[in-house]
Amino acid sequence: MSKKAKTTPKEELPPGSLLKDIKGVEWEIQNIIGSGGFGYVYCGTKHKCRTKTEYAIKTENMESGPLFVERMFYLKNVKEEDVKKWVTIKKLKELPLPKFHGFGSTIHNGNKYRFIVIEKFDKDLEAFLQTVSDSLLLGAVINIVRQIVDALEFIHECGYVHWDIKCQNIFIGKKPKNNHVYLGDFGMVTKYKTEDVKPDKKCANNGTLNYIAIDGHLGMHTRRGDLESLMYNGLEWLKLKLPWKNLTLPKTIKSKNEMKDAILTAEPNKKIYDFNNVPNCYFEAMRLIYNLEPAEKPDYTLLKKLLKQYKTEKLR
Numbered sequence: 001m002s003k004k005a006k007t008t009p010k011e012e013l014p015p016g017s018l019l020k021d022i023k024g025v026e027w028e029i030q031n032i033i034g035s036g037g038f039g040y041v042y043c044g045t046k047h048k049c050r051t052k053t054e055y056a057i058k059t060e061n062m063e064s065g066p067l068f069v070e071r072m073f074y075l076k077n078v079k080e081e082d083v084k085k086w087v088t089i090k091k092l093k094e095l096p097l098p099k100f101h102g103f104g105s106t107i108h109n110g111n112k113y114r115f116i117v118i119e120k121f122d123k124d125l126e127a128f129l130q131t132v133s134d135s136l137l138l139g140a141v142i143n144i145v146r147q148i149v150d151a152l153e154f155i156h157e158c159g160y161v162h163w164d165i166k167c168q169n170i171f172i173g174k175k176p177k178n179n180h181v182y183l184g185d186f187g188m189v190t191k192y193k194t195e196d197v198k199p200d201k202k203c204a205n206n207g208t209l210n211y212i213a214i215d216g217h218l219g220m221h222t223r224r225g226d227l228e229s230l231m232y233n234g235l236e237w238l239k240l241k242l243p244w245k246n247l248t249l250p251k252t253i254k255s256k257n258e259m260k261d262a263i264l265t266a267e268p269n270k271k272i273y274d275f276n277n278v279p280n281c282y283f284e285a286m287r288l289i290y291n292l293e294p295a296e297k298p299d300y301t302l303l304k305k306l307l308k309q310y311k312t313e314k315l316r
Contacts, residue, residue: 012040013059013108018047019115021104027057027117038066038187039113043120055101056120062105062112066187071116073186074100077158086154096151098171098184118184121171125181128172129237138277138310141237144170144181146304148230151183153300156192156223163221164188165229166208167237192221197294209252210242214260215294217253224292227303231286240275260290281309 013019017029026047034041039060045052060067083095099119106113125144132140148170155162164185173180188207203219205212211232213225236242244255262272263286272283285306292298 011109011111013042013106013113017106017108019044019057019104019106021102021115021117023102025102027055027102027115029057030054033120038064044117054120055117056098057115057117059113059115062114067114067116069189070186071103071114073158073160073189074116074118075103077155077160086157090150090153092150094180095154096147096180096182097154098182119182121182122174123172125167125170125172125237129167134239137238138279141234142282142307142310143179144237145230145234146307147181148183149227149300149304149307152223152226152230153298155183155189156226156298159191160189161192161221161223161226162186162188163190163216163226163229164207165226165233166211167233190221192223194295197222205249209249210236210245214253214256217256220294222294223298224289224294224296227289227298228286231282231289234282235275235278238275238278240278243273263287264290279310279313281306281313284309 030043044057101117169185200219213228215225244252
């Protein structure tokens with residue numbers, strides 16, 4: 001069977017289908033709300049539950065793998081007691097990750113599928129940014145980036161890197177939490193090394209080309225790589241065009257290295273490229289990330305502190 005055949009969903013599950021998880025809870029499929037190479041995402045409800053709270057039910061063919069990886073990440077690392085402890089220690093309002101509600105497998109027309117049930121959101125970051133006015137954009141983007149730093153710190157503390165940061169994997173909270181964001185989709189999470197980090201061609205260039213960190217192009221899974229990828233995203237969220245947009249892979253890698261050199265060698269307060277609406281503190285944060293060693297633990301608190309300085313820069 002080809003790789004494509006393994007990851008392409010065989011069929012849609014019809015509305016009204018009941019999926020029983022390993023705890024015996026039944027989840028009722030409502031309608032499709034998304035799809036990808038792994039399979040379909042459905043809106044669903046808990047069967048015979050009066051509240052009719054909506055959940056996201058992600059499915060994939062049993063021969064596939066991303067959803068298995070995501071399921072294991074939730075089960076091993078996002079335990080309720082551990083999350084509560086982390087939120088208290090870090091003085092957060094909440095952990096910016098979707099809540100996990102269950103998992104299991106089902107058979108439909110002779111085909112076997114695995115599924116997970118997670119918190120459902122109304123929109124992703126891409127849709128949200130289209131509603132933000134230019135006058136509010138900078139503050140909104142910095143707020144989002146800082147929250148994703150919180151999400152990444154937790155993921156990194158668990159021993160993993162996310163490795164697929166993009167607006168389609170970031171979700172906006174429902175009222176009254178519509179200024180909260182949540183980093184989801186853990187189908188590419190990978191264990192990182194804390195020593196002897198070396199390039200590996202077999203792992204190179206995995207992810208979405210525009211946002212792959214320089215380490216990712218080398219096949220090195222690093223914490224600094226996740227943060228670098230986040231900062232690329234942030235530039236695009238500010239309605240800027242990344243210099244390597246639509247370039248070939250070799251030219252993209254060259255362009256990313258050129259940006260790194262430009263930021264590391266720039267004089268204080270010097271604008272990078274034509275990014276005039278990007279505050280200096282943003283490039284300071286990128287410089288902090290670029291200066292990390294491959295296995296070095298980032299200073300997440302300092303990173304967030306730097307980014308918050310945009311407020312004082314605006315007053316100059």
